Structure formats: C-alpha cells, structure tokens
Amino acid sequence: MTAFWEQSWFWPAIVVIIGLPVTLLVLTELQSSLQRRGNELSKIVGLLRNAVVPLIAILILSVQVTDAVDPEQLTTNRIIATVLGFLVIVFVLNGLNILLFTNARKGSWREKIPSIFVDIGRIVLIALGLALVFRLVWDADVGGVFTALGVGSLVIGLALQSAVGPVIAGLFLLFEQPFRLGDWLDVGGTRGRVIEVNWRSVHIETGDGILITPNSSLAGASFTNLSRTGGAFTVSTEVAFTTDDAPAAVVGLLQRVASSLPQVIPGTTPSAVPKGGPAYEVSFEVRGPSQEGAALATFRMWLWYAARRAGLGLDGDTTDDFVTDERRDAALATISPTLYLTGDDALALAPVVRLERYAAGEVISTVGTVPDAVRFVLAGSVELRVPFEDAELPASRVEAGDYLGQTALTREAMLTTAIARNEVAVLVVPATALDQIVRSTPALARDMGDVIDRRRHEVAAAVTAHVESQRAPARLDR
Incomplete structure (x- = not known):
C-alpha cells in the first residue's frame, strides 16, 4: 500500500494549504504599502490577491480531486481554467498600462503615444490572450480563425478603402502629435482651444461653439499651433480716438497701458502705430494664446480710464461726467x-x-x-x-x-x-x-x-x- 505522502494529491494539497495563506499575507502587506504611497499598482496587487491567486488554488485542488475519465469534471476544470485565463489577461493588461503609461514621466515617449494606439494594442493583446486560452484549455483550432480573420480584413479593407483612408490619415496625425489637449490652433482662420481628440475628429472650442474638424482634414491641410510659438504670443487689437488727439500722445498712452498689463511678458515692449484717421493698432506679447482674452479685456477697461485721465477721446468720446x-x-x-x-x-x-x-x-x-x-x-x-x-x-x-x-x-x-x-x-x-x-x-x-x-x-x-x-x-x- 502506497503511503499517503506518496499520493499524487499530497504535495499539491500541501502547496495550497501552506502556500496560499503565505502568499495572501505577503500580497496584503505589499498592497497596504503601495496604498500608503498612493501607487496605482496597489489595484493590480489587489486583483492578484483577491482573484488570481485564490482561483489558482481552486484549480489545483480541482484537478487533484477530479476523476480524469469523468467528462463533466473535465468541463468544470476547463471552465475554471478559462476564468483564470481571463483574470490573467486583465491582470497583465492593467499592469502594463500602469507601468508603461499611467506612471509615465511628462514628455517621455510613453506619455506622447496617442490613446487610440494604446486601445489598439490592448485589443490585439486581448485577442492573442483569448486565443492562447482557448488553444490551451479547449484545444480550439485558433489558427484557422486567425486565417479567416486575416482574409476577411483584407477583403473589407479593399471594399472600404475610400472610407478607411481618411481614418488612417487621422491615426498618423495622432501619432505625430502636432498638438495636444489645451493647445490653441488656427484652422482656416478660426482660432480655438483643443478640448478633445479621438480617432475620428478634433474638437476645438472657439468661443462661439465647438468646431469639430475631422482628423483627415487636419492631416491634409495646413494649420497653426499657436501654443508652440516659443513661449510668446502676440496680441493685436485696433482702437480709435478723435482726429484732434495728437498721435504722439495716443501712441504713448497705448504703450503705457499695454506695458502695465499683468499678462504681458516682462522685458517686452508693446508697440502702437497710427493706422490713418482715428484708428490705431497696438500689439503686445503674452505667454500663450490662452491669455489673449483676459489681456484684451483688461486692456480695454484700463484704456478707458487712462484716456479719461489724459483728456483723450477714446472712440471719439471726449466727455467725462465724473470731472465736474x-x-x-x-x-x-x-x-x-x-x-x-x-x-x-x-x-x-x-x-x-x-x-x-x-x-x-x-x-x-x-x-x-x-x-x-x-x-x-x-x-x-x-x-x-x-x-x-x-x-x-x-x-x-x-x-x-x-x-x-x-x-x-x-x-x-x-x-x-x-x-x-x-x-x-x-x-x-x-x-x-x-x-x-x-x-x-x-x-x-x-x-x-x-x-x-x-x-x-x-x-x-x-x-x-x-x-x-x-x-x-x-x-x-x-
């Protein structure tokens, strides 16, 4: 008679009885340490502790106590193995996402990869993982499935060439990343801030609404990224005074008011030039187009008060009911x-x-x-x-x-x-x-x-x- 410790189920059972509590204890301490440091990996460790490791233990025990000739028991083991495979896929995908992208340093190549390519890579990994699970667990012929998918994709791609072409152009635009969320673009004379970028279009907030521009249109046309001008953005506006006001006095006033704006870059000198008649143009530099609106609003308000103090007729108005x-x-x-x-x-x-x-x-x-x-x-x-x-x-x-x-x-x-x-x-x-x-x-x-x-x-x-x-x-x- 064979001793019980020489039975095939003994050592796997010992591994589960001793190894499972020890592993769970170690993973619990590791998860608590990561949570205290605010590390996103704590969620992955929690998935490993609460689902993957216990399911591995269940599968080991189930395999040892299953009668290999019982088809129903074999099906039960395959279902457990399939669920475990799904969890391993989720564990690997989330782990890669956190390691490669969530904790990516600003400006690194990982941080620059568009989200659409990350999604495509995730879909490919899921497909490969599922194929591996069905091949190992269910002995499925996944080679034929992939061959059929390849041929079908080729046929569909040729049939939808005209429709898919712009999408591919948009994807290359995203990969090149000539702009980011928050950047200011000038598209065909329309200025706005990029608030959303997806696989099909770019959403630009213009102040008069949301301009939705297809990626293919941006890929095939010229546009200006106003946020990549070396840190300085020129703001220009036209104002009018009376023709009786001395041009030198008006130019000096415009330069003084513009230079005192809090948005103006220190060390830069605003310029003001007569445009003929009562019109003048003033220009000054701010740190990016996002400050243009606030700078112009402040400039116009301060100019009204400054013109009244200087006795100049802004917009042709020389009256001041305050000074009586x-x-x-x-x-x-x-x-x-x-x-x-x-x-x-x-x-x-x-x-x-x-x-x-x-x-x-x-x-x-x-x-x-x-x-x-x-x-x-x-x-x-x-x-x-x-x-x-x-x-x-x-x-x-x-x-x-x-x-x-x-x-x-x-x-x-x-x-x-x-x-x-x-x-x-x-x-x-x-x-x-x-x-x-x-x-x-x-x-x-x-x-x-x-x-x-x-x-x-x-x-x-x-x-x-x-x-x-x-x-x-x-x-x-x-």
Missing part, C-alpha cells in the same frame, strides 16, 4: 481738514487740483519714482506693495480719507507700488501747491512726516514678516 466743478469742490471740502484749509484757501486751490479715476488692478504709482503730486483717496481702496526679491509683498492699504504720494514734498522716491483694489477716485493736489500750504501750516508738514514714517515702518514689517515665514520651514526641517 461740483464734484471737485465737494472733494476739496472733504480734504480741507486734512490740509488745514479755510474756505478761501480751498477756493484758491480749486483751479490747480484735478479729479482722477482708476480701474481695479491699475497701477497708480510705481516704486522708485518721485511723485509730483499727492493723491487723496475719495472712494475705493489702494494696496501698497513692496518689491522683495522676485515677489511683491503687501505692505498696507490706503482707504478713503487717506492719501498716497506723501514723499512729493520731500522729493523722495516711493518705497511701494500703489495698485487699485477696486475702482478708485482720487483728488490730485500738485506738489507745488502743497509747498505753499506747508510753508504757512507747520502742522501739515508734521502730519505728512508722520505718514512717511508710518509707511516706512509698514514696509519694514512686511519684509521682516516675509523673511521670518521663509525661515520657519527651514527650522522645522532641522
């Missing part, structure tokens, strides 16, 4: 206590002051410049920023009732840049007029000196707070 004698006199009455003015003094000052308005985001004064006037804030809020290294730090705010440009009397450069937080209205008092008031009012000189000292302390505090915040992470690391 009544509003000027009311503003003088508001600031009179600050300047220690009497009624007669305010009347004498009226001819030399002026009202101005600024749009949200506009620069009222820049750091390093010597102001020629003091601006009293009548409405709105102004933020003072101090440049430090490569950033601008918020130092303080100037609200209605306060003023900026206080160093106009001392002829000192500004330590901060003043930017309107919202629409700001100011009363501009020239430094020459303030000099005369200060000579007869020592209290005003003392007040302005206090404001200058306060602003200096605010600048120093902002810089100190920023430096301390940068040092704090370094101390924590140690």
Whole structure:
C-alpha cells in the first residue's frame, strides 16, 4: 500500500494549504504599502490577491480531486481554467498600462503615444490572450480563425478603402502629435482651444461653439499651433480716438497701458502705430494664446480710464461726467481738514487740483519714482506693495480719507507700488501747491512726516514678516 505522502494529491494539497495563506499575507502587506504611497499598482496587487491567486488554488485542488475519465469534471476544470485565463489577461493588461503609461514621466515617449494606439494594442493583446486560452484549455483550432480573420480584413479593407483612408490619415496625425489637449490652433482662420481628440475628429472650442474638424482634414491641410510659438504670443487689437488727439500722445498712452498689463511678458515692449484717421493698432506679447482674452479685456477697461485721465477721446468720446466743478469742490471740502484749509484757501486751490479715476488692478504709482503730486483717496481702496526679491509683498492699504504720494514734498522716491483694489477716485493736489500750504501750516508738514514714517515702518514689517515665514520651514526641517 502506497503511503499517503506518496499520493499524487499530497504535495499539491500541501502547496495550497501552506502556500496560499503565505502568499495572501505577503500580497496584503505589499498592497497596504503601495496604498500608503498612493501607487496605482496597489489595484493590480489587489486583483492578484483577491482573484488570481485564490482561483489558482481552486484549480489545483480541482484537478487533484477530479476523476480524469469523468467528462463533466473535465468541463468544470476547463471552465475554471478559462476564468483564470481571463483574470490573467486583465491582470497583465492593467499592469502594463500602469507601468508603461499611467506612471509615465511628462514628455517621455510613453506619455506622447496617442490613446487610440494604446486601445489598439490592448485589443490585439486581448485577442492573442483569448486565443492562447482557448488553444490551451479547449484545444480550439485558433489558427484557422486567425486565417479567416486575416482574409476577411483584407477583403473589407479593399471594399472600404475610400472610407478607411481618411481614418488612417487621422491615426498618423495622432501619432505625430502636432498638438495636444489645451493647445490653441488656427484652422482656416478660426482660432480655438483643443478640448478633445479621438480617432475620428478634433474638437476645438472657439468661443462661439465647438468646431469639430475631422482628423483627415487636419492631416491634409495646413494649420497653426499657436501654443508652440516659443513661449510668446502676440496680441493685436485696433482702437480709435478723435482726429484732434495728437498721435504722439495716443501712441504713448497705448504703450503705457499695454506695458502695465499683468499678462504681458516682462522685458517686452508693446508697440502702437497710427493706422490713418482715428484708428490705431497696438500689439503686445503674452505667454500663450490662452491669455489673449483676459489681456484684451483688461486692456480695454484700463484704456478707458487712462484716456479719461489724459483728456483723450477714446472712440471719439471726449466727455467725462465724473470731472465736474461740483464734484471737485465737494472733494476739496472733504480734504480741507486734512490740509488745514479755510474756505478761501480751498477756493484758491480749486483751479490747480484735478479729479482722477482708476480701474481695479491699475497701477497708480510705481516704486522708485518721485511723485509730483499727492493723491487723496475719495472712494475705493489702494494696496501698497513692496518689491522683495522676485515677489511683491503687501505692505498696507490706503482707504478713503487717506492719501498716497506723501514723499512729493520731500522729493523722495516711493518705497511701494500703489495698485487699485477696486475702482478708485482720487483728488490730485500738485506738489507745488502743497509747498505753499506747508510753508504757512507747520502742522501739515508734521502730519505728512508722520505718514512717511508710518509707511516706512509698514514696509519694514512686511519684509521682516516675509523673511521670518521663509525661515520657519527651514527650522522645522532641522
């Protein structure tokens, strides 16, 4: 009598009884480790642990206890093996997808492969895997099937040559990848952003709707990828003034407004040229076509306010209902206590002051410049920023009732840049007029000196707070 450990089922059973728990324990720990690190491979390890390994154990046991002469039992084993083959195919496909594409570095060849080719490769692997499963498990003649599919594909390809040709051209376009999702294209004079690319067409958002362009049309025509212009994109627009406005004044105004836009690339110089009559064209460079819309919107809004301050007739309109004698006199009455003015003094000052308005985001004064006037804030809020290294730090705010440009009397450069937080209205008092008031009012000189000292302390505090915040992470690391 043969000992039980010499039976054919003994060692496979031992492998399942001991190996299965150990393998599941190892895979559980590996999956937990990958989940803690946020690795996508944890899902593949979970599939291996929860489905593939247990099914292998079931198949081993089923084969050992099955009577080889029982056709029903053989069919059961083949069904289990087929399910296992399906799971192995899923395991291999998902593993390859994560290893090759999900974790691909930006700019690598794996990241550049179009999704349509990945899908085709996945279909081929599935077909080969299924053929291998049916050949090994069911002894199916897959060679004849593939031969029939090859001949059928050839016949279908010849019959649909005219229809398949554009699709193939589109696939080659995708493989070449002259554009990506998010790129801006100029297709036949229509500009837009690519929002979807599939095997048949490209969807371009133009602002007036979605332009759906077949891949074959793009492959057989010329188009411009506006997002691959070396980091700079030129924005141009036309504006009109009155013919009475001096061209030099208009050109200077357009260049100043354009150069102050936050979207303009630093170091570039906007250009403005007369086009004849009241028309002018202004051009400036931004970082990509995606900033064109925001840059033009900001430019047009700031230009309206700047033209009114300069007394130029944008779009032929020279009127400004904001600048009136009544509003000027009311503003003088508001600031009179600050300047220690009497009624007669305010009347004498009226001819030399002026009202101005600024749009949200506009620069009222820049750091390093010597102001020629003091601006009293009548409405709105102004933020003072101090440049430090490569950033601008918020130092303080100037609200209605306060003023900026206080160093106009001392002829000192500004330590901060003043930017309107919202629409700001100011009363501009020239430094020459303030000099005369200060000579007869020592209290005003003392007040302005206090404001200058306060602003200096605010600048120093902002810089100190920023430096301390940068040092704090370094101390924590140690």
